[in-house]
Amino acid sequence: MVRKDIEVPYDTDDFQTDVIERSRSIPVLVDFWAEWCGPCKMLGPVIEDLADEQEGQAVIAKVNVDEAQELAVRYEIRSIPTLIVFVDGQPVERLQGVQTKADIEQALLAAA
Secondary structure, three states: OOOOOOOOOOOHHHHHHHHHHHHHOOOEEEEEEOOOOHHHHHHHHHHHHHHHHOOOOOEEEEEEOOOOHHHHHHOOOOOOOEEEEEEOOEEEEEEEOOOOHHHHHHHHHHHO
8 A cells, every 4th residue: 555645734643553553564664854845845756656666565655844743853853855664663764865766765675
């Protein structure tokens, strides 16, 4: 199941279900971003492509840090974009800044 539509407002209950619980059966990549962030906009099309290509292999989620500040604090998001891969309810891979599609795919493979 690929969720390209996970763009906050996100409450912690939704995140718990959509990301933490879901990651117990399939890797979940979370893109922490903001509307005003230029590098986030550059990464956006890559994330969308991955969401299409990873269908059934990973879940792709997007969290707007301006609308979900509690989650940004919880996961110590200090710069955006930040990508975190969750497996078994835990963050296992973290990438900061604009990444290549290959680097993100490698992070997902390493986490699986």
